[in-house]
Amino acid sequence: MCESYHMRCECGRKSAEIFFGKMLLDNQALDHLYCPDCSAMELNGNHDRIVDNGWVLVLNMDHIKHV
Numbered sequence: 001m002c003e004s005y006h007m008r009c010e011c012g013r014k015s016a017e018i019f020f021g022k023m024l025l026d027n028q029a030l031d032h033l034y035c036p037d038c039s040a041m042e043l044n045g046n047h048d049r050i051v052d053n054g055w056v057l058v059l060n061m062d063h064i065k066h067v
Helices: 060-063
Strands: 004-009 016-023 032-034 048-050 055-059
Touching: 004 032, 016 032
Parallel strands: none
Antiparallel strands: 004 016, 032 055, 048 055
16 A cells, blocks of 8 residues: 655645555655755755655654654
C-alpha cells in the first residue's frame, strides 16, 4: 500500500504530491519542500536533504529515527 500527501513549496508558488511506499514513512517525515526554482539555496550537502527531479525534500530526522 502507498500513501500520498500534497505539500506546498516553501516559496508558496508550487506544490508536489509526495508518495510514501509501503507506508514506512508518513507526512511527518518531511519538514520542508523546495521546488526546482528555489531549491538551489538548499543544496548545501546536509544529510537531512533528498534531491528528486530538482525538488529538495528536507527530512524530519527526529521523527524518522523513531519510526
